[in-house]
Structures are given as structure tokens and as C-alpha cells.
Amino acid sequence: MRFGVVVFPGSNCDHDTLYALRDVTNQESFFLWHKEHDLKDADCIVLPGGFSYGDYLRSGAIARFSPLMQQVKEFALSGGLVLGICNGFQVLLELGLLPGAMLRNKNLKFLCQYVPIRIENTETPFTNRGKPGQVLHIPIAHFDGNYYTDPENLKKIHQNQQVVFRYANPDGSLSSAANVNGSMDSIAGLLNEQKNVMGMMPHPERASDLLLGSTDGQIIFESIIHYLKNDR
Amino acid sequence: MIDKHTLEEHGITQEEYQEIKNLIQREPNLTELGIFSLMWSEHCSYKSSKVHLKKFPTSGKNVIQGPGENAGVIDIGDGLAAVFKIESHNHPSFIEPYQGAATGVGGILRDIFTMGARPIATLDSLRFGPLSHPKNKSVMEGVVSGIAGYGNSIGVPTVGGETYFDPCYSLNPLVNVFCLGLAKKENIFYARAEGKGNPVLYVGSKTGRDGIHGATMASSEFGEDLEEKRPNVQVGDPFKEKLLLEACLEVMEKKLVLGIQDMGAAGLTCSTTEMAANSGTGIEIDLDLIPQREKGMTPYEIMLSESQERMLIVAKKEKIKQVQKVFERWDLDAVIIGKVTDTQNLKVFAKGQAVVDLPVSAVVHLCPAYQRETKPHSPTQTAVCSSDVPLPEEYESIFLQMVRSPGLANKKWIFRQYDHMIQTNTAVLPGADAAVIRIKDTQKALAISLDGNSLYTYVDPRTGGKIAVAEACRNLSCLGAQPLGVTNCLNFGNPEKPEIMWQFKEAVEGIAQACRAFQIPVTGGNVSFYNETEGASVDPTPVLGVVGLINNVDTLISPEFKEAGDCIVLLGETKEELGASEYLKQIHSKKCGPVPEIDLEIEKRVQKLCREAISQGILQSAHDLSEGGLAHCLAECCVLRKTPIGCQIQLDQQIRTDALLFGETCSRILVSLKNKDKDALFALAKKASVPFAIIGKTGGKNIFVRHFGETIWDIPVQKVYSLWNNSIPDTFHVK
Numbered sequence: 001m002r003f004g005v006v007v008f009p010g011s012n013c014d015h016d017t018l019y020a021l022r023d024v025t026n027q028e029s030f031f032l033w034h035k036e037h038d039l040k041d042a043d044c045i046v047l048p049g050g051f052s053y054g055d056y057l058r059s060g061a062i063a064r065f066s067p068l069m070q071q072v073k074e075f076a077l078s079g080g081l082v083l084g085i086c087n088g089f090q091v092l093l094e095l096g097l098l099p100g101a102m103l104r105n106k107n108l109k110f111l112c113q114y115v116p117i118r119i120e121n122t123e124t125p126f127t128n129r130g131k132p133g134q135v136l137h138i139p140i141a142h143f144d145g146n147y148y149t150d151p152e153n154l155k156k157i158h159q160n161q162q163v164v165f166r167y168a169n170p171d172g173s174l175s176s177a178a179n180v181n182g183s184m185d186s187i188a189g190l191l192n193e194q195k196n197v198m199g200m201m202p203h204p205e206r207a208s209d210l211l212l213g214s215t216d217g218q219i220i221f222e223s224i225i226h227y228l229k230n231d232r
Numbered sequence: 233m234i235d236k237h238t239l240e241e242h243g244i245t246q247e248e249y250q251e252i253k254n255l256i257q258r259e260p261n262l263t264e265l266g267i268f269s270l271m272w273s274e275h276c277s278y279k280s281s282k283v284h285l286k287k288f289p290t291s292g293k294n295v296i297q298g299p300g301e302n303a304g305v306i307d308i309g310d311g312l313a314a315v316f317k318i319e320s321h322n323h324p325s326f327i328e329p330y331q332g333a334a335t336g337v338g339g340i341l342r343d344i345f346t347m348g349a350r351p352i353a354t355l356d357s358l359r360f361g362p363l364s365h366p367k368n369k370s371v372m373e374g375v376v377s378g379i380a381g382y383g384n385s386i387g388v389p390t391v392g393g394e395t396y397f398d399p400c401y402s403l404n405p406l407v408n409v410f411c412l413g414l415a416k417k418e419n420i421f422y423a424r425a426e427g428k429g430n431p432v433l434y435v436g437s438k439t440g441r442d443g444i445h446g447a448t449m450a451s452s453e454f455g456e457d458l459e460e461k462r463p464n465v466q467v468g469d470p471f472k473e474k475l476l477l478e479a480c481l482e483v484m485e486k487k488l489v490l491g492i493q494d495m496g497a498a499g500l501t502c503s504t505t506e507m508a509a510n511s512g513t514g515i516e517i518d519l520d521l522i523p524q525r526e527k528g529m530t531p532y533e534i535m536l537s538e539s540q541e542r543m544l545i546v547a548k549k550e551k552i553k554q555v556q557k558v559f560e561r562w563d564l565d566a567v568i569i570g571k572v573t574d575t576q577n578l579k580v581f582a583k584g585q586a587v588v589d590l591p592v593s594a595v596v597h598l599c600p601a602y603q604r605e606t607k608p609h610s611p612t613q614t615a616v617c618s619s620d621v622p623l624p625e626e627y628e629s630i631f632l633q634m635v636r637s638p639g640l641a642n643k644k645w646i647f648r649q650y651d652h653m654i655q656t657n658t659a660v661l662p663g664a665d666a667a668v669i670r671i672k673d674t675q676k677a678l679a680i681s682l683d684g685n686s687l688y689t690y691v692d693p694r695t696g697g698k699i700a701v702a703e704a705c706r707n708l709s710c711l712g713a714q715p716l717g718v719t720n721c722l723n724f725g726n727p728e729k730p731e732i733m734w735q736f737k738e739a740v741e742g743i744a745q746a747c748r749a750f751q752i753p754v755t756g757g758n759v760s761f762y763n764e765t766e767g768a769s770v771d772p773t774p775v776l777g778v779v780g781l782i783n784n785v786d787t788l789i790s791p792e793f794k795e796a797g798d799c800i801v802l803l804g805e806t807k808e809e810l811g812a813s814e815y816l817k818q819i820h821s822k823k824c825g826p827v828p829e830i831d832l833e834i835e836k837r838v839q840k841l842c843r844e845a846i847s848q849g850i851l852q853s854a855h856d857l858s859e860g861g862l863a864h865c866l867a868e869c870c871v872l873r874k875t876p877i878g879c880q881i882q883l884d885q886q887i888r889t890d891a892l893l894f895g896e897t898c899s900r901i902l903v904s905l906k907n908k909d910k911d912a913l914f915a916l917a918k919k920a921s922v923p924f925a926i927i928g929k930t931g932g933k934n935i936f937v938r939h940f941g942e943t944i945w946d947i948p949v950q951k952v953y954s955l956w957n958n959s960i961p962d963t964f965h966v967k
Contacts, residue, residue: 109648110384110650112653205656
């Protein structure tokens, strides 16, 4: 499968994401420069983590105006798979491809740590290789990951099973302590209505190598590949 | 023209001014005086330290570049080189903690990528006053946020370091930042301006009035005018630096440039003069061409500005278009501002007029070197010896008090604010003896340890210096890494005071001696003098950054106990040494000696044994004994885990119980291993002539310690875990 990793000038997880896709998962993967207009026939577009344009305004606020993002938007609206990781999630919110917004973490500090997340929905292109309720150990690293949306939207999101991951305890239970950044309903990963666009705050590319502590992130990449091969 | 007051403002003595006039055969103008004031400042010229720094061993078979460049370079095989350096940003971090620390990170990163290396890790050695004082808390909070703000944004993991607290740092915190980069051996670049007529390019951010006289500020003590110095601190823009990093690495990878130098301390002045002086050439620049952020800047201000995220590049004429194209892609200025000449002078024009014309060698090399007076400084308390310390009635509360003291407690509150996993190479998470960064596409990994013990160097700078090297190497050996090279940051008071100069000289000699014994070259570093505020000096604080190589990353182990039923063995011998220990300082309020003895030959044997045992796969864990002694080492082995594990310890040595538990005898490592591997370890230890003792086993819910027949403590490990974890967050009233 062909994975296009979008590079904004301040992306800094672009190399890690490419490495996880190309060298660990063995997929044909390449960078897409933000100033270009061509998605190079990618089957899946990945918006990696980082600080797209420095993020001195709101995280991801400027990235949505870059030339390539128009292509990404059209690609998503026509059903193409788009995965936004961390800053990529923030960009997807700014683009309007996903509902809601991000606030500062509840402790007002940057947080870098492993977190357990629970899979809420396995019938998605991004989680079909996981088991319902399975707990994955994947690192987070962000300042603005405190998900927020209005109550009406929240209801819709739940009704339509758009919540993919929630911050949980290692045993899968939910708690305020486990919800490290204070996200509404502990939301860690979210789909659009059509379920072809997903944003997640944890970094699956950082959980792709046993030497570094976890390979749980591979479930997400493998799910995408499985979906593209079988269900598309 | 130049009066006494102007000289004082520029930190130049009458004698130095005479020397300047002799060298240039006339009076300098104000801009020229400004240039000398920066380049002849202690920070840039090392005028007080030079004569002593010569004692460091700087060569070795793996050294590609020793001191004198932006960073040291060591060959690590596979066509790769490790590029590393440490820098202080102490003064700016006190005046403006966030920006001071942030630009400290920015500056050291530039030192590394200027050489053609991609920065792969940073570590910080931080020292603050006690957190009981709100000012110290706010300084610490600001420094940590500043490091996080810069490092997280640019995408270089902050993987470890050390944090220590003592009243002497209350008005003068220490912020030392270390960076490690990885380069292809054939693609290393230097600060050179070669080839008459070659264009000189200015790249990166525009120049503003920030940071004027930063280097001079870092070369004087602080008085009561602290607030007035705030405009001297630069403001960092990590996003800009990220662009600069990518663009610079791209032009270097494509071999489009001949020489490159970052504009750090002393900005345009330092980069132009050093590049020319290194190549025996001259440089001519036109200030009207410099990209400027503010209107109406004078030549003086432009030359002395320390605006961040700027570099100077010399390239061949025919490559200029290609270089500019790369920078344009990254939305950065890349402007030709002058050319290389053969005059050996720096000539600066503004509005058609020559405003500076100085011989570069005079500016860069001919600053007077001072053999400053030294006078032994013996803390009066040294006379207090361990027999004056009463034996405690019970140990449990002492143990717990130590475990939760901020210097020894878990630093997770700090490092979880740093992105320590980005670049997906962090094989050992922060909190272990050293950081480990694997090198993709090889079996290798690099380990880094930052270490210093100011209590030791305060009591006995020479022995303290030796121990600092030994301990940093021991940290690496605990992970199986062979030490390769060292960089150091020497933080001291005012060198014009003979007692301070003596501390410096002694510490340097101790460090040099230990480096020779370990055969690790010093490839560069930084001296930070004038760490005094209102007459009070910090304790002498040399910080050592040692880089080591792990050949097979699969053999890597970590410090925490692994499973119940493992055998716990102490390698090395414990002596009755309480001097200069954390125990004396914290429990008995004594900062006194003597510091533990160190025999470098024994130290080397213990470390080699540990590395060998790790490479043979017979150890489950290894952790070095240092501050807090055996007691704290045991505690960490039990709690440096997701879920803590207990242990049962039986000590049968005829020395004071407190010395046994809290003494800091050197050359000791605590290991755990499966029972079946015991014989293999003992055989290795006997062969290496390293004493060892089986002291217990892992498992259970308590940390249970006995000395002969007496129970010293029997404490639920969960309690230790909570105290150790919550100490610092509780101080900041957060969870």
C-alpha cells in the first residue's frame, strides 16, 4: 500500500512515521511537501505530529491553509483514508474534517508518557485488527490534547460510534486519573461521520518497536493495510 | 574618545585596553571596542581558564575533532561519528528562566548541526535553590518549561540529565545543556572561511536588538541591577530553528557549502572573526545587507546583537543559487553580505563607510591569558569527621526522609514535560543511570551520562573532579556502554578571587587525571565563571558529560529489579566513609569531608566487570551507588518500575550501620541476577579481582534490611514508591 506522510515545515514526527510505515511495516511510503499539490496516488494520507508552523497561534491553525491541504480535504471528502496523529489530529480539527477542538492539558503542562488507551470501536479502517475493549500502550506527547466539543455534538459522536480510543487504566476501566489530559469523555481518538478520517493524540509510530517498549501502535497500521486490501 | 566609564561598561581593563591599542596601532572606535569586549570576554576568550584547560587529554584513536570547534567529534564506526558538546546558560536562566533556558537549548543544538550532525538527544544538568523558597520554585518551573518549549517544538528528545538542590544556587541557578548529534564521518563541516572572493551568506532569522552584550553579561557577577539586565536575554524561536536545522543539514548533505558557523554568543562578531581566523583569511561584510527586524540599528548594535537562529555560511560562487534555493524552500533569508578576503582583517561597511577594520587574529587569538592567583580554600568544617556524628536511634524515618528529598526523589514531574521519545530511538527512558539512544539500521547504541557532585568538589575539588569522571563512566558501564569521550561544563565563581581560582585549578587537575586513567579524551566543553550573586559564590560545580558506545543493543539492561527470587549482589567494597554525603548534609546538616577515597584502578576493574557481565547476558539489572548510598540505590531498584517490587537484604559487615547504608564509597555497583548465573558472575569477579557480596534477594511487598541480627527497617515498598514519586509534584501542588 502507498502511504503519503505530509511534511509541514514544523512537522517533527514525519521521519518517525515514515520509518514505522516503510521500515517496520514494509509499506511503500513517501513524504508529501506541504507546498505541493500532488498526493502521488497515496492510498492513505498521514498527517504526522509536530508543530506544523510553530503553532504560536492555535495548534494546526495555519497548517490548514497550506496548498496541499486542499488536496487532502478533497481526498478525504471523496472517501480516502486520512490518519492524523497528535498535531495531525489538531490540523484535522482545524480543517473541519473532524468535529470539536483541543484545549490545553488539564494540568497546563506538556505531557510525554505512555498511556493505556482502550479500543472503543473495532469496525473501522483503523482498528479492525484489534479486539473490542483491548487496551493498547502507546505514548502521548502534547500540550493541547484536551478534547472538547459541545454537548450536542458529543451526543452525535457517540450515537454514530465515532469514538475510537479512550484514555483508560491498564485494566481497561475509565477514571479521571487515567484521563491524563482532561479530554471530554476521555476521548483519545476520533472518527469523522463517514469513518474514513481518524485523529488520535497517542503516537502509534512510537509504539512500533519492542526495544522501545511497545509494538501496540502496529495494530493501527496493520488495520489500515488490511482494510485497503480487503474492504475498500 | 574612549573613557574609563566606557571601558568599565564594556568590562575591559585599562591593561587590556593598552594591549588593544598596541595590537591595532591606534584607538579603536566604539564598535571596534564592542567587538573586543565580546571576544575578549571570559565567556568567549577563556582568558582565566586557558592555562589550566591545557591539562586535559584531548587526543585518542577515535577523536576526529577535539576542542576548538563548535563541538567535539568521535568516530563510532560504521562510517558514523558522534558529535557532542555541553554549554551553560546560567546567567540568562536566572534573569528570565523560560527564555534563558530555551535559548540555551537552541544554542547547543546549533553548535551540533553546524558540524553537519543531526541532533539526536539533549540532556540537562540543573541546579536550583531549595524548593521551600517560592522564587526557586518559579525559576525551576520556568527553566523546565523553557527547555520543554524549545526541545519539544524542534523535535529533539530531551532524554535525561540531573537535578540537584542546594541553598548556594538560590540566586544563581545552573542550567547546563548537553547535546549529542549523529553525522556521517565524511560529512563533517567546520567554521572556515576559505578561498578569496567566495561569498559570505547570512541565513536564518533577522537581526534585532536582543541579547546585546550577552557574552559580557555572562562574564560578570550580578549586583542589584538584575532587572536592568533583562533586555540582554535573547528570545528563542524554535520553529525558526527547526527550519534552519533542516535547511543547513540539506545544504551540507548536498555539499554546497565550504564552511559554516552559528551566530551564538557574540553573534556576527564571533562568527566572522572566528571563521576568518581559523582559515588565515579575512572577511568583508556590508551591514546594509543584513536582514534586520528593527529600524535604525547602529553598526554597534548589529555587530553585537545576539538574535537567535542565525548562521553564517561561506560557499563557492557557483553554488550560491543552489544554496539560496534550499533556504527559500524553508522560507528563510539567505543573503550575501560580503566575501572572503586575503587581508586577515575583518572589514565592516555601513552606508558606504568602513566602520570596523580589525586584524582577526588580534580579536580571536591575542586576548591576554591570565595565570590568576590561587589560594587553597579549605572549608572550615572539613575538620569534622564521622566520629563526631552520633549514630541515629532509628533508620526508617531517615531513609524515608532521604527518599523524598527533592534531589533524590523521582524527577518524572520534570521529564514528562519533555518529549523524550521523539525520533523513536530512546531505548532507555529518563530516570536510569544514563540515557541510551539506539542508532537505526545498526546494532549499536550511544549512552550518555551527565554527572557532577558539587558537595564533593566543594569539600575537595581535586578528588571531587576525579569522582565526577568516575561516576559518569560508571553510569555508562551499568548499561554496558564503553566510555568513548567526554565534554565538561565547569561552573565556578569569580576567577579573580584566588580561592575560586584554586577550586578551578584543583578540579581541572582531578578531572584530567581521571580522564587519562579512563583513556577518554576531552573533546570540548564550556567554562562558566562569575556564578556569584551579591558576593556569594555557588559551590564549584563541574558537570561531566560522557558518551559511550553499546555495540549490541540487544544486551542492554536497565537499573530496576526484574522479578522476584533474583539474587542481589554488591560489586565493590564498602568502607566506613560518611564524609561529604547526602546523609550528612540532609540529616546532620553538615557539608563536610573528607570525600570518599577513589582508586581509579579499582574503579576501572569494577566497571569492566560490569560491562563484561552485561555483554555475557548474566545480569538482570545493574545500578550504580552514588548519592544516598546503598539505601537509596536499593530503593530505586525497587521503585523504578510500573509496579514496585520488594527485597530482603542481609548485611554482615562490621562498620557503622549509617555508613553501610548511606555512605557513598566509590566504585560500587548493585546488580541482580538469576540464581543460575551466580557462579558465572563470581568467576568473572574473581578473575577481575573485584570484591563482591551476596546481600539478598528480590521479591515481597517490603524493603526489608537487616544488619547482622538487627532489623534496620521493614517498610512496605508501596510507601517508598509513593513518597519517592509524589515528593516533587506535591511541592508544586499538582498530581
